[in-house]
Amino acid sequence: GAGVSQSPRYKVTKRGQDVALRCDPISGHVSLYWYRQALGQGPEFLTYFNYEAQQDKSGLPNDRFSAERPEGSISTLTIQRTEQRDSAMYRCASSLGARTSPYEQFFGPGTRLTVL
Amino acid sequence: ELKVEQNPLFLSMQEGKNYTIYCNYSTTSDRLYWYRQDPGKSLESLFVLLSNGAVKQEGRLMASLDTKARLSTLHITAAVHDLSATYFCAVDTQENSGGSNYKLTFGKGTLLTVNP
Numbered sequence: 709g710a711g712v713s714q715s716p717r718y719k720v721t722k723r724g725q726d727v728a729l730r731c732d733p734i735s736g737h738v739s740l741y742w743y744r745q746a747l748g749q750g751p752e753f754l755t756y757f758n759y760e761a762q763q764d765k766s767g768l769p770n771d772r773f774s775a776e777r778p779e780g781s782i783s784t785l786t787i788q789r790t791e792q793r794d795s796a797m798y799r800c801a802s803s804l805g806a807r808t809s810p811y812e813q814f815f816g817p818g819t820r821l822t823v824l
Numbered sequence: 825e826l827k828v829e830q831n832p833l834f835l836s837m838q839e840g841k842n843y844t845i846y847c848n849y850s851t852t853s854d855r856l857y858w859y860r861q862d863p864g865k866s867l868e869s870l871f872v873l874l875s876n877g878a879v880k881q882e883g884r885l886m887a888s889l890d891t892k893a894r895l896s897t898l899h900i901t902a903a904v905h906d907l908s909a910t911y912f913c914a915v916d917t918q919e920n921s922g923g924s925n926y927k928l929t930f931g932k933g934t935l936l937t938v939n940p
Binding site for chain 2: 739741743748749750751752753756764767799811812813814815816817818
């Protein structure tokens with residue numbers, strides 16, 4: 709069956725440009741999460757949606773980062789005016805719902821963002 | 825702030841040997857997860873532990889949870905080369921906003937290398 713998909717898989721951009729990263733969750737999954745993973749580290753929470761509602765954006769580093777999930781399925785993470793420190797692997801995960809067994813989050817392959 | 829600590833961070837084992845990875849967390853948690861990550865790949869869910877005393881086993885891996893000690897262990901029995909990977913534990917916490925957010929906080933990961 710189809711897992712979580714993300715696009716693009718690799719993105720190289722110049723400092724100051726905007727980028728949009730896309731996540732397509734597993735069909736039927738209510739909850740969608742965005743994480744950022746630095747090399748040699750565990751993923752770090754950015755933001756979370758239940759259906760189309762953004763429930764928590766406390767992990768977004770600053771106001772250049774935003775996310776949306778307008779129809780409760782596909783989500784887009786947008787980074788405006790990119791900086792070199794934004795370079796990382798951005799991972800999306802989805803789950804049936806935070807209160808629904810088996811609870812676990814299924815991760816996508818990630819988008820490797822490089823800001824030159 | 826929830827903290828998740830894994831040790832060791834690096835583990836080099838010989839095939840056939842047994843070893844344990846430890847995961848300590850700092851606050852009360854609802855659930856504990858173990859993930860595996862192969863180099864350049866996404867995270868694969870291994871176990872979800874839901875209650876004190878929970879034990880789950882899959883092949884040569886066994887995970888347990890002691891919520892009183894805020895400790896989970898991942899025990900490796902008779903290691904084989906195929907188990908070489910980075911193993912992450914993660915904890916989710918119910919936010920105070922009505923319990924609707926179960927973001928994961930990850931440890932730094934344990935890089936396991938199994939040598940012939």
